[in-house]
Amino acid sequence: MRMKRSVVSMPTLNGSTERQPTPFFKAASRMIVASVVAVCVFAAPALAANYAGIVVDAKTGKVLYSEDADSLRYPASLTKMMTLYLTFEALEAGKVRKDTPVPFTKKASAEPPSKLGVRAGQTITVEQAIQALVTRSANDAATALGEFLGGSEDRFARIMTSKARALGMTRTTYRNANGLPNDDQMTTARDQARLGMALRQHFPQYYSYFSTRSFRFGKQVIGNHNRLLGNVRGVDGIKTGYTRAAGFNLVTSAQADGRSIVGVVLGGKSGGARDAQMRALVAKYMPAASRSGSGNLVAETQDAPTLSEAQQRPVSTAAVTGGSFNLPNSGPLPGARYSEETTRSVEVAYAAEPKVSANPVLAAKPNTLEAQSQKLAALGTNTTIDRQVTNSVAKTVSEPVTEDEVVAPSSGWIIQIGATPDKGQAMTLLGNAKEKGGKALSAAKPFTVAVSSGSSQLYRARFGGFSSQDKAINACAALKKKGFACWAAAQ
Numbered sequence: 001m002r003m004k005r006s007v008v009s010m011p012t013l014n015g016s017t018e019r020q021p022t023p024f025f026k027a028a029s030r031m032i033v034a035s036v037v038a039v040c041v042f043a044a045p046a047l048a049a050n051y052a053g054i055v056v057d058a059k060t061g062k063v064l065y066s067e068d069a070d071s072l073r074y075p076a077s078l079t080k081m082m083t084l085y086l087t088f089e090a091l092e093a094g095k096v097r098k099d100t101p102v103p104f105t106k107k108a109s110a111e112p113p114s115k116l117g118v119r120a121g122q123t124i125t126v127e128q129a130i131q132a133l134v135t136r137s138a139n140d141a142a143t144a145l146g147e148f149l150g151g152s153e154d155r156f157a158r159i160m161t162s163k164a165r166a167l168g169m170t171r172t173t174y175r176n177a178n179g180l181p182n183d184d185q186m187t188t189a190r191d192q193a194r195l196g197m198a199l200r201q202h203f204p205q206y207y208s209y210f211s212t213r214s215f216r217f218g219k220q221v222i223g224n225h226n227r228l229l230g231n232v233r234g235v236d237g238i239k240t241g242y243t244r245a246a247g248f249n250l251v252t253s254a255q256a257d258g259r260s261i262v263g264v265v266l267g268g269k270s271g272g273a274r275d276a277q278m279r280a281l282v283a284k285y286m287p288a289a290s291r292s293g294s295g296n297l298v299a300e301t302q303d304a305p306t307l308s309e310a311q312q313r314p315v316s317t318a319a320v321t322g323g324s325f326n327l328p329n330s331g332p333l334p335g336a337r338y339s340e341e342t343t344r345s346v347e348v349a350y351a352a353e354p355k356v357s358a359n360p361v362l363a364a365k366p367n368t369l370e371a372q373s374q375k376l377a378a379l380g381t382n383t384t385i386d387r388q389v390t391n392s393v394a395k396t397v398s399e400p401v402t403e404d405e406v407v408a409p410s411s412g413w414i415i416q417i418g419a420t421p422d423k424g425q426a427m428t429l430l431g432n433a434k435e436k437g438g439k440a441l442s443a444a445k446p447f448t449v450a451v452s453s454g455s456s457q458l459y460r461a462r463f464g465g466f467s468s469q470d471k472a473i474n475a476c477a478a479l480k481k482k483g484f485a486c487w488a489a490a491q
Helices: 027-035 076-092 126-134 139-150 153-166 189-202 207-211 271-285 369-378 423-441 469-481
Strands: 052-057 063-067 101-103 123-125 214-217 220-223 235-243 247-256 259-268 413-420 445-453 456-466 487-490
Touching (some): 052 189, 052 271, 063 189, 063 271, 076 126, 076 139, 076 153, 076 189, 076 247, 101 126, 123 126, 126 139, 126 207, 126 214, 189 207, 189 235, 189 247, 189 259, 235 271, 247 271, 413 423, 413 469, 423 445, 423 456, 456 469, 469 487
Antiparallel strands (some): 052 063, 052 259, 214 220, 235 247, 247 259, 413 456, 413 487
16 A cells, blocks of 8 residues: 655644654555554554644533644544544435445455454445444444445545535545545544534434444454543543554543533553543543533534435535634534535634643643643642543523423333433423424423432433334434434433
């Protein structure tokens, strides 16, 4: 496989010169590309990849922590987050089903590890491909999905880049579906945070895949590479990544005590060092996140031209517009998202970052993961492990549903739109959703479910009374258009 040598040239930010990652493959070593592992538990030590990181309040868009968040880096297997985004989009649009077969070409089957090892000519289901990406980070499954959805992996990569621009990921370029090394495949910590928020916000009904601890494939039981799942309080995904040039990467979503953050660590020297840094960031900045805010920060866009639409509507990156490189201090948060929207994105409202800070974590420092970790440790960061996972809740203004309306159904399908430590707020959320849900919620029964969260209580806001999965999913789709988070489940 011949690797491209050129590096994307990007403008400077805030008057500072961006340092471009140096190509790490020499001509004499190109024949051993197949041994390079996109994600591998026993990977060789990373090259001297520069650290970059960011933590964003997922409810307000405020940046809580940032270090070189706009500098170009290699995404490695974080690339698969966009592959999954487009897969979820195709599922939601009805272009594919979870049981739709995904064929493996010779190219897909020949991809280097990590992989499932499916032979050319064989198939797996869309759901198996999703599970393979979120657990083993299987390169062959990612390529197969890309070729299936886009017609070819090259075309799928162009669709990925167009979708990135539509979501406001202004500095990300994709060249393949799996994240294997390509000098032109670049991203930033800020762009990956935006994608992490978009996955959770736009596809709550599929987001739980990122919490998959293991799944059975044939005789194999495949575990998840994300070591923070089940070990750090509130962590519910998203994705790990590794190549020697990229270092060890991680995007993490966490929700606890009515707060919600997305963190990104790029360029770790080892999986352990990367994970320790993310633990420290979650422990330090989760308490600083807001309990209020809608969380509707990334506008949904027009469906990508995948599958049957691929021949009818070719991709044109010029047809979509992203935001400016310097994200605004504040911006209009979309009150609703409509399927008729064009691919023009709505900017996330990011807080301005001071050039000089008295905070030892934010102040100027050597650009290494170790230096960051030492600074956090010096602050006495509490990294107590807690397995409790909670949900976030959208801020609402409508009148609450009255107590006598709340009846928990004993069977059928339900949808959940949030959780809050205050029962009155949960009732208000239900009332607001009922008002805006239209016909899809006309016969739905609102109710709350009390659950324990440590020493406190949480109230899950739900609607019941759906006779089928399709009706529950259709109700979620209607609420998503109105700006609500939503997922469906059997009662």
